[in-house]
Amino acid sequence: xxxxxxxxxxxxxxxxxxxxxxxxxxxxxxxxxxxxxxxxxxxxxxxxxxxxxxxxxxxxxxxxxxxxxxxxxxxxxxxxxxxxxxxxxxxxxxxxxxxxxxxxxxxxxxxxxxxxxxxxxxxxxxxxxxxxxxxxxxxxxxxxxxxxxxxxxxxxxxxxxxxxxxxxxxxxxxxxxxxxxxxxxxxxxxxxxxxxxxxxxxxxxxxxxxxxxxxxxxxxxxxxxxxxxxxxxxxxxxxxxxxxxxxxxxxxxxxxxxxxxxxxxxxxxxxxxxxxxxxxxxxxxxxxxxxxxxxxxxxxxxxxxxxxxxxx
Amino acid sequence: xxxxxxxxxxxxxxxxxxxxxxxxxxxxxxxxxxxxxxxxxxxxxxxxxxxxxxxxxxxxxxxxxxxxxxxxxxxxxxxxxxxxxxxxxxxxxxxxxxxxxxxxxxxxxxxxxxxxxxxxxxxxxxxxxxxxxxxxxxxxxxxxxxxxxxxxxxxxxxxxxxxxxxxxxxxxxxxxxxxxxxxxxxxxxxxxxxxxxxxxxxxxxxxxxxxxxxxxxxxxxxxxxxxxxxxxxxxxxxxxxxxxxxxxxxxxxxxxxxxxxxxxxxxxxxxxxxxxxxxxxxxxxxxxxxxxxxxxxxxxxxxxxxxxxxxxxxxxxxxxxxxxxxxxxxxxxxxxxxxxxxxxxxxxxxxxxxxxxxxxxxxxxxxxxxxxxxxxxxxxxxxxxxxxxxxxxxxxxxxxxxxxxxxxxxxxxxxxxxxxxxxxxxxxxxxxxxxxxxxxxxxxxxxxxxxxxxxxxxxxxxxxxxxxxxxxxxxxxxxxxxxxxxxxx
Numbered sequence: 001x002x003x004x005x006x007x008x009x010x011x012x013x014x015x016x017x018x019x020x021x022x023x024x025x026x027x028x029x030x031x032x033x034x035x036x037x038x039x040x041x042x043x044x045x046x047x048x049x050x051x052x053x054x055x056x057x058x059x060x061x062x063x064x065x066x067x068x069x070x071x072x073x074x075x076x077x078x079x080x081x082x083x084x085x086x087x088x089x090x091x092x093x094x095x096x097x098x099x100x101x102x103x104x105x106x107x108x109x110x111x112x113x114x115x116x117x118x119x120x121x122x123x124x125x126x127x128x129x130x131x132x133x134x135x136x137x138x139x140x141x142x143x144x145x146x147x148x149x150x151x152x153x154x155x156x157x158x159x160x161x162x163x164x165x166x167x168x169x170x171x172x173x174x175x176x177x178x179x180x181x182x183x184x185x186x187x188x189x190x191x192x193x194x195x196x197x198x199x200x201x202x203x204x205x206x207x208x209x210x211x212x213x214x215x216x217x218x219x220x221x222x223x224x225x226x227x228x229x230x231x232x233x234x235x236x237x238x239x240x241x242x243x244x245x246x247x248x249x250x251x252x253x254x255x256x257x258x259x260x261x262x263x264x265x266x267x268x269x270x271x272x273x274x275x276x277x278x279x280x281x282x283x284x285x286x287x288x289x290x291x292x293x294x295x296x297x298x299x300x301x302x303x304x305x306x307x308x309x310x311x312x
Numbered sequence: 313x314x315x316x317x318x319x320x321x322x323x324x325x326x327x328x329x330x331x332x333x334x335x336x337x338x339x340x341x342x343x344x345x346x347x348x349x350x351x352x353x354x355x356x357x358x359x360x361x362x363x364x365x366x367x368x369x370x371x372x373x374x375x376x377x378x379x380x381x382x383x384x385x386x387x388x389x390x391x392x393x394x395x396x397x398x399x400x401x402x403x404x405x406x407x408x409x410x411x412x413x414x415x416x417x418x419x420x421x422x423x424x425x426x427x428x429x430x431x432x433x434x435x436x437x438x439x440x441x442x443x444x445x446x447x448x449x450x451x452x453x454x455x456x457x458x459x460x461x462x463x464x465x466x467x468x469x470x471x472x473x474x475x476x477x478x479x480x481x482x483x484x485x486x487x488x489x490x491x492x493x494x495x496x497x498x499x500x501x502x503x504x505x506x507x508x509x510x511x512x513x514x515x516x517x518x519x520x521x522x523x524x525x526x527x528x529x530x531x532x533x534x535x536x537x538x539x540x541x542x543x544x545x546x547x548x549x550x551x552x553x554x555x556x557x558x559x560x561x562x563x564x565x566x567x568x569x570x571x572x573x574x575x576x577x578x579x580x581x582x583x584x585x586x587x588x589x590x591x592x593x594x595x596x597x598x599x600x601x602x603x604x605x606x607x608x609x610x611x612x613x614x615x616x617x618x619x620x621x622x623x624x625x626x627x628x629x630x631x632x633x634x635x636x637x638x639x640x641x642x643x644x645x646x647x648x649x650x651x652x653x654x655x656x657x658x659x660x661x662x663x664x665x666x667x668x669x670x671x672x673x674x675x676x677x678x679x680x681x682x683x684x685x686x687x688x689x690x691x692x693x694x695x696x697x698x699x700x701x702x703x704x705x706x707x708x709x710x711x712x713x714x715x716x717x718x719x720x721x722x723x724x725x726x727x728x729x730x731x732x733x734x735x736x737x738x739x740x741x742x743x744x745x746x747x748x749x750x751x752x753x754x755x756x757x758x759x760x761x762x763x764x765x766x767x768x769x770x771x772x773x774x775x776x777x778x779x780x781x782x783x784x785x786x787x788x789x790x791x792x793x794x795x796x797x798x799x800x801x
Contacts, residue, residue, distance in 0.1 A: 023594065023595055024592065024746045025597065029594065029600055030594075033600050039438065039442075039649075040650055042334075043332045047332070050329065239632070263329075272328060
């Protein structure tokens with residue numbers, strides 16, 4: 001029997017009756033399944049459908065030290081109208097920026113339906129005192145962010161202080177108020193699929209709207225097997241509590257083909273209910289242009305040069 | 313701004329994501345209208361012939377020969393001639409060259425073989441493309457490596473070839489079973505007369521092209537098509553050994569027939585494998601293993617995990633997960649790249665499956681089939697799972713050889729062993745647990761030729777395969793697979 005972590009009081013994990021069953025993940029079989037789903041052949045109208053969904057689910061992201069209000073303004077325009085020459089291409093779900101750039105994004109996107117997301121809690125490391133993290137969350141919400149992307153304290157998680165990880169997410173969730181919360185596990189620092197599953201369940205127990213793979217600041221961010229582990233954890237929570245938690249892979253998804261593989265996995269693991277920006281996001285920066293290129297190719301039958309798509 | 317969001321609303325978003333058809337093209341396969349028998353490197357005109365079908369559409373693909381006893385004798389004589397006329401005295405490394413060549417040609421023509429295998433057999437293209445054909449090539453590569461090392465395979469013994477091997481293969485993995493049979497026989501210096509299954513002769517006939525391309529000496533491999541009569545004629549012919557893969561019933565008949573003749577025999581027969589899930593297993597992956605165990609190749613697998621034993625404490629979530637997973641199985645056109653479950657191989661097999669499933673309903677088990685639209689033409693059966701199955705039901709005892717799973721429960725490891733071994737068969741078993749020591753404990757006690765741990769239906773040319781009890785005797789694959797084709801002085 002896998003040893004359960006020390007769970008804090010009121011820990012309403014899906015596994016009330018079967019607490020020891022955080023369960024295990026078999027690496028070989030998991031990777032085989034992910035590999036198999038990646039081979040689905042998605043063509044023509046079903047491809048176009050997936051590409052448009054990918055755009056609608058996109059969190060268009062810029063998280064650089066060199067970000068300026070001007071850069072964010074350009075990104076917001078792109079978010080609203082990804083392909084100026086094709087009005088049928090939908091807007092993305094959200095723009096994701098650093099806290100200082102939230103006001104500019106809010107101003108640009110007010111009333112458009114495109115959300116403003118801000119990273120917080122000492123992104124990307126999370127290695128700051130809790131009161132500093134909470135203050136940051138309160139600030140970005142006050143500045144008008146609709147969504148907050150927090151990072152878990154991996155140091156606490158890896159040293160077995162699961163309760164601390166859980167409590168911190170609960171506090172951040174409180175600080176968010178009406179704003180949606182996405183919890184970044186930073187999977188490439190967790191080391192094993194078992195840890196990814198455990199972190200997913202601990203995070204979901206604290207009641208966020210989304211769980212998210214990565215900050216995008218480390219190599220080896222989102223991968224198909226990690227994505228599958230997290231989807232399966234979301235499914236278990238849904239089966240046992242009826243609560244639908246959203247999923248956001250982020251980092252390293254640059255090609256349309258790759259984005260479609262994630263969507264296929266989502267579709268065949270959680271079903272059609274999750275195929276909506278309310279429950280699924282893709283964190284990406286360069287992916288959108290590749291999708292636009294593919295959409296144009298599906299519609300016209302020919303590839304266009306990169307020069308026909310705006311770099312923002 | 314407002315204008316843009318309005319535009320967003322106008323964009324039509326269909327509620328459902330359905331995958332567009334993604335069929336693999338048939339163009340790559342050129343079928344002849346009529347096929348003869350491949351004897352002594354030439355095509356022999358058969359006196360009689362019959363139609364071979366695509367089970368997915370019932371379309372006639374070609375006419376193939378029904379070899380008579382006289383045709384079989386000719387084939388055996390050709391094999392005998394080739395054996396005496398050089399093949400048996402050829403140095404091992406020379407035989408290896410042919411096998412390597414065959415393996416490489418199979419790889420080069422893999423798409424052609426995969427398409428034809430799915431066309432004639434009904435299995436999903438993703439399986440023939442990713443499993444059957446690559447494994448068939450791997451088998452030739454593997455035994456090519458043994459051809460010049462037979463003395464090392466059996467130290468202190470002097471191996472020599474038996475002579476002519478008669479080989480009879482089933483319809484579930486036509487090309488792969490051909491490879492399992494031919495590769496060790498040729499590597500150890502025998503010549504062969506092979507009879508493909510009645511319903512799936514086409515890849516074996518296409519394989520004759522490969523033999524010619526590889527310039528294998530005439531008569532070393534002869535291929536005679538036909539029904540059970542051809543098989544019986546081959547059993548009675550002047551061969552030194554019979555290797556049979558197929559049903560237990562026919563296997564027993566062959567064994568009776570050969571008793572006292574001095575001909576060697578290996579049998580790889582039916583199974584009713586136990587797939588055992590402990591409560592500490594990685595559940596989502598175990599569910600994948602259950603699905604792969606029984607719905608792989610429509611359950612037309614002798615080692616299929618057709619009896620699922622779930623520890624009672626997790627039976628409920630496992631069955632729920634399994635049913636949900638079954639609903640995502642895509643049943644349909646075998647040539648579609650997204651198809652997970654293809655067509656049942658023949659009308660006779662479909663009737664047998666239907667009969668056993670009806671008996672399961674009658675005996676009182678609960679049945680579940682996910683909603684799926686089956687094509688109107690062709691032979692189809694939806695993935696099926698029976699729960700509340702008792703050990704005494706026919707569906708828990710008899711081999712169904714279709715996409716039908718029987719779920720039973722157990723409480724302790726001892727009970728799992730007792731129930732799993734309580735069958736006349738003993739080909740394979742699966743164990744799912746996170747505990748390494750329990751895997752070994754189980755493997756020691758399961759009376760089955762293959763025990764998979766935390767995986768299922770995984771094959772490798774280096775790994776011996778074969779049964780206990782009514783699942784047959786003799787091993788195929790690995791070093792063990794050479795022994796049935798060798799005599800020792």
